[in-house]
Amino acid sequence: MGRNTRKRRTPLAAKVVAGAAALAVGGGGLVWANFHASAHEEGPAHHRTRSAAAQVATIDCPDVGQQLSGVPDRARGEVDGELATMDSQITEAYQRLATTRRAQAGDPQFVQNTILGPLKDRRKAIIDRIQLEIDRAGGRADDNLDQLAGCQGRPAEQPQNGDGQNGDGQNGDGQDGGGQDGGQNQDDNGNGAAGPVADDFIDINDVEPNSRDSENGLAANGDGGSTGTFTTDCGVNENNLFNSDNLIAAPGVDNGAHHVHDYVGNQDNDAFSSDEDLANADTSCRNQGDRSTYYWPVLRLQDGTEEFDANELGGGAEGNVGRILKPAQAELKFVGNQQGDVVAMPKFLRIITGDAKSFTNGDANANSSWSCTGFEDRQVTDKYPLCPEGSQVVRTSNFQSCWDGQNIDSANHRDHMAFVQEDGGCPNGFQAIPQLQVRLVYDIPTPTVENGQVRNPYAVDSFPEQLHKPITDHNDFINVMDEDLMNEVVDCINSGEDCQ
Template identity: 60%
Template sequence: MGRNTRKRRTPLATKAIAASAALALGGGGLIWANFYASAHESNSGQNQTKAAAGQVATISCPDVGQKLTNVPQRARRAVAKELANLDKQITEAYARLASTRQAQTRDANFVQNSIVGPLKEKRAASLDRIRLDIQRVGGRVNTSGLGSLAPCTTQPADQTNAGGGQNGNGGQQQGGDQQNGDGQQQGGGDQQQGGDAGQNIGGQAGNGPVAADFVDITKVAANVQGKPQNGGQASTGSFTTKCGVNANKNHNTDNVIVAPGVTNGAHHLHDYVGNQKVDAFATNDSLIQDQTSCQNQGDLSAYYWPVVRVQDGTQDFDQNADGGGKEGNVGKILTPVQAEIKYVGNPQSKVVAMPQFLRIITGDAKTTTNGLANANAHWSCTGFEDKVQLTEQYPICPQGSNVVRTFAFQSCWDGQNIDSANHRTHVAFADPASGACGNGFKAIPQLTMRLVYEITPPTLENGQVKNAYAVDGFPEQLHKPATDHDDFIAVFKNNLANKIANCINAGKQCQ
């Protein structure tokens, strides 16, 4: 259904990986594997990670939601609830993994018998309910294929798919048209997750980040590619909408796109700007009626992203809450100092107006277990954005420079659907070389976002990191930089969707 959204790494990106790998190995003689498994130390409230013996880092389960591309519309809400249940099962299993380190050292079969095996049984039951939900409305299911998604594996510390200290590649594999411009012991800043063994996977909650997740941006080779050249039908305008930085702290751990009707469906905290009433129970009818933080009152769109926290030993309001400290998302929540939201055009064609209630998710919150095929994270520093964009590492910025997260959303639409079963196949990225949409897809205004944060630079010493920062995420994803993602629901009044498209097609700069 629809177009394959995967992008190949560009030659430049591949070269950058190799260059950064050489830097990581040659600069300090460090071995990547030793960065991952780590033990927590507390030093006057400042957190460090240090290399420890290799151990199981996390649980890796097939991402069922990405496999389900043809769920009938009438079954989607029921299936979404089961998918959320699968996420909850993994969260609970990871918490058990993290809190039983000592038992694991005594019994080599503990993880399989007490964690992975029971998890498979729970997942099998959920998958069977998904099968019934689909068949009940007349849909077809490959029963054996669905059943094969029940087993999970464990990932050693040196085999997680993101944050391996092996990049500088900048994430041009997607969004190549990037625009510049549940263990209770997880809660406390000085607690060890699974303190019975004193071993964990870094960070003040025991599940990241680790030293290899950071890089001095001044030591990364330039990797940003030029944009496609404009053709004769290019839409060269832009429309900026000013919606604030979430200074009013509108947060929740829901995600109405992927888990409608499920409280804490995201298992991590989001910042919300634009529409002010977005939670798991929001509907199209409620979204069009609600208030907005945008200066243009016709923009009721929902713009939301995972919060960034600094792990300096302090805690925030949710240190004992689901989606917060109870699930490994700890530290002081940072509010961006800038949040720039802009719609831009297509280098090869005019754009059509976004359909009302279009939903787009860019990036992948589960790259640590899924791999990087759908990653679209872009991390950089002010003054470096046109030179270096990182996907698999957080930048350590020089003095006077701020951390920047940027997102360039999918800008091609299938012309029919405002969402899809896996929330991907109804939209696609333009070709990175030409900028054109393919396979019958239509160009729509490309949503771009730029978030700027004032962060005291973390320090790396002998494989240890102090005062790390990290994006919120599912606990088993280990707070890897590549898991960064962004969510959007288009909600417009006063003919604003058409005004945006017309402005862009006319080559104007509007707001």
């Protein structure tokens, strides 16, 4: 497999992470291993004396980007770059956390004094620059952003409520927080990565039918509104288009995602692609009028395979290891609205659904849905499903389908879009647009879970500190349909036809 080979500059954010990555790669192999192991490394893993319960598992930082609104257009590029640098700082701090377990075992204040304290200072400097850039561009920066500088160390099993993220200390009583019992006390499943663990998986038979609170994931169309559909066939990434950029959230920043994406549709997708580049690019879609960008984090089978990116940032150097699994099917469908007609999407509209940082941010923006073929009335957000023989893993993302009528993006990449309300209509001031539904189906050998240990797990690529949790799954879209095709999509949906 390959990846985008377009020549790029190396921004400051990438250089920061490159220095940190040196901590994680040694002798051609990953020393991410034994993330949950104790300071006593000698002997077989199952005989080691573990002190993991006395250690924090990950870095939990308030998401500054989610708190930004009203950023002037001419400041957004600089602000996005600063936020990407902040993500790199978290990655560097997490890598230091993962490679200093011996020191942590000997000094209960090590994490605070050498990792979290300096991280807070560096984040404060970036927040100050963000405020200055907003003010210089004629905006009004929030004076309270400084409160978001401090991060916490937390056990992996801390409840995901998103509360209490503004502190600068560690969780509970220093490093003595609990919550790493069960699967988290196991080493690393032998795969050299921090997760997933046994508790991240559930037998699909143990999921109650129709039990998921799927307000954000409900299909938008219904009997009383625009009932048609439009399906676009863009393949399953047969062209091996992979990179760890994020054109929406971190434009102009190499490795802005810190994890690898699959791309279908537009074939000029990297951090440096302009709208003009997208409009002139080739497309993998059967309908050549659809040059839209559809992308999502890859799934990997952690079976020891060394992929093309085994030693690269975004890949193995940041804990995303194992064999990349392409979908067996990638179904891209646009549907209507329960209350009435839909209007055309503007060209270059950007939508992110789900939250790549849901494990530390909390689940307010989580919109992942995992299931198995033959069991799709059973959906789960925060677990990977264990499917029975003959059944395939299914990932579903139903996007926001209400648009503010003005903006193709917003400072936090969310405010210009909304989900439908309980009655199926859009909030005041928003217009219904075709709702994108992405359904990905995978042939994955079912992992074995025994005695609190999972063998050969599969997992979504993630920011390193998110520990490959299933709740961090997300999906991204940039509309680059030509005007004629978008009008056809709208006409099909509003007239109740099923088109492709």
